[in-house]
Amino acid sequence: MRIATPDAAAEAAARARLDGLVKPLGSLGRLEDLAAWLSAAHGAVPPRPLDDVRVVVFAGDHGVSGMSAYPREVTAAMVRVFLAGKSGVSVLAGLAGAKVRVLDIAVDWDGADVPAEVTAHKVRRGSGAIDVEDALAEGEARAAFEHGLAIADEEIDGGADLLVPGDMGIGNTTICAAVVASLLGLLPEDVVGTGTGIDEDGRARKLAVVEAALIRAGAVKDPFALLTSLGSACLAATAGFLVQAAVRGVPVLLDGVFSGAAALVAREIAPGAERWWLAGHRSTEPSQAYALKALDLEPILDLGLRLGEGSGAVQAVPVLRAARAILADMGLLADLA
């Protein structure tokens, strides 16, 4: 698996041009860093316009129950909402001119009446309850990862300039907490948040489940073993999606909790892949903050969001377009009369 290399010469050329633009040196702050980053990713100054932005929502259920403020049936119901274009990310992606594709990777339903393309990458129904059993069976983590590679290829071959991973899964924040704690050697207390909005009793139950899961799993070094023990098919597929974007040299805007955990695992599988990812926004969940810190990624936006779906990342798309526009359209100090 060969990760593409961002173009250092294009980055240097972008920095030189930014310094020569008609403004005080450095006065466009983070926009300048993003402009240089995007130039390196596209190997061009200015970078290409971000005309084709694609969100892929990975949907799946979990064996752990009672860890969320909402019942697991919401996951399947939300698949229909995405298909109807009525989800939060559908609306916000629409504003950013981005397309949304939802995929049932591991929803616990038969999905008989949704279009076949929605279930084309299905791995299983739900996953094991991580406090008492492995999330996945032998071979499923790798199979799901390979689905993620294929999904990224489909989007990139279809013309994507920028990819956004989204997630939908009641219980997602519990498994993300377990995976992030295991990878970074953290305590349940550090990483367990309130997810969809659980109360103190709910959080106490969630802490106990994450603690039991971490004890059951023990020290896991191999990322696929970690996905099998504590992860999910969606997490493995999202990791594959992130790795393949880096292999193909296509930039990614990460979203919230699920993106953070998947990105940490993906970096274990493919070190260097993180050079192709930006953090779109900061979630309120603590595991995401730890994941982003470990990945050395600074979120573009901080709006107090905790919806998931890719909803935070798509709102950073106009910021990236702004970063490109300054390089493309601003005048030069040298031309001042």
Ligand SMILES: O=C(O)c1ccc[n+]([C@@H]2O[C@H](COP(=O)([O-])O)[C@@H](O)[C@H]2O)c1
């Ligand atoms: O990404 C986030 O910031 C985020 C924070 C809390 C919840 N979510 C979404 O809510 C679901 C998981 O929450 P929970 O409480 O069921 O673990 C899942 O569908 C996520 O997309 C997402």
Ligand SMILES: Cc1cc2nc[nH]c2cc1C
């Ligand atoms: C309604 C609803 C929508 C969501 N989108 C992502 N996670 C979600 C959780 C719930 C409960």
